[in-house]
Amino acid sequence: MKYADPDNPHVVGGGKNVYGAALGILMLETHFPRIPGDVGHAASWPFPVHYKIVSGASAEKVVCHQAEGMLDKFITAGQELVTMGVDGIATTCGFMSLFQAEMAAALNVPVASSSLMQVPMVQATLTPGKRVGILTISATTLTQEHLSAVNVPVDTPVMGTEQGQEFTRAILGDEPYLDVAQSSADILQAGRAFCDKHPELGAIVLECTNMVPYAAQLQRALGIPVYSIYSFLSWFQAGLAPRSFAPDSF
Template identity: 60%
Template sequence: MEQAGGKTVFGASVGILMLNTRFPRIPGDIGNATTWPFPVQYNRVDAATPQNVVRGEATDLLGPFVDAGRELVALGCDGIATNCGFLAPFQTEMAAALGVPVAASSLLQAGLVQQTLPADRRLGILTISAETLGAAHLAAAGIPAGTPVVGTGAGSHFTEAILSDAARIDFAQARADNVAAARRLVADHPDVGAILLECTNMVPYAADIRAATGRPVFSIYTHLLWFQAALAPRRFGDRIDDTRLPDGQAP
């Protein structure tokens, strides 16, 4: 069987653009390759840091993200993601520039998640920085104004360790910070029926958040599982000619 070439790397359909960081990343984090049940390819955007993306003005970083994305596409990636939910405003321009599907932020799932909920329930967002997750970020993801947004807190270990790019993280405390914030979210907004994690570093605590709140939890992990499943659909069965279409015709 022949296969077409044209790429340098095969089998890693998802390329992930990373901020320039040094903090440790445990399984579940987008930047830990063991998180993914499929191969991924990484590229770092040197000019992007947690501080200037989350607490600063990221507009000037669009060019570096596009350039790094083009390197991944040229290498062989069929779709591009980023590792920060605050990059939702880059979605449209990155997709246009790269010419492949782009998943710039976990926040892009919001509309679909809302549609899964009963009419009297709404989506709530857990973020690393409620102080700086503004209207432009939400609007870029199609999230309506008034959607509950709760942060892990500017003084929390989780927030400060990530945004200061700490060399060490107390992951037990980070878990406690995330669970406490999730509990505040549902206590302050009892009508929240599902929680969406803005921050890609929150994924290791998703199961704990689910257990503590009883709400389903969506994240960059759920988003990229869906994303990759379309880029590299699973083949069912070894011989497609052994199957029959519903009308009885062979495929």
């Protein structure tokens, strides 16, 4: 809430349609199950969020075909969320990094398009010689353009979950059912293979927003930090609506 008169906290300003939710999330148009922890499961968040579905933005189109022809739809949906009253915009797919610059320019509020935006920051926290790795739903279609669009070094190690039995198949195929146990096994298998291939890994960033429910188990299995869209948007929200520690009279 903005105060119309900073010297009189009893007078507040308006200008929005809806109050109390600073973060707006642009959703792909999907029907696969979104379990607790998933960015698209509203109960995942300890703060209120607004959602807007982007018509025609299937997971397969965004992940496998670079969201071709979808930029204007994402901008229009983002503008609707801003008009509603949000102070920042996020998306539900790490592959949306391709549109980061265009969306930030068009929406006039901070934009957090992709979990991949964490990679440079996480790298800065690591011991010299250690590297960040990216675990993605589709290593075959995560291009250098997706990385460079959000200032991620193009030589960053990448591992996909395509070799698993369930997770990639169910999400990209927009299946109505999801074997959660097998999805977890797929992600753990990929994570272990990633660390075996790149023993220099000091942390992992999960590209895919649907991987969040498995992040804690993955971290325990690998013994290194695991970052996700949940960690990223929790940080983003902390700037949009900082927690107040001051007494009312302060």
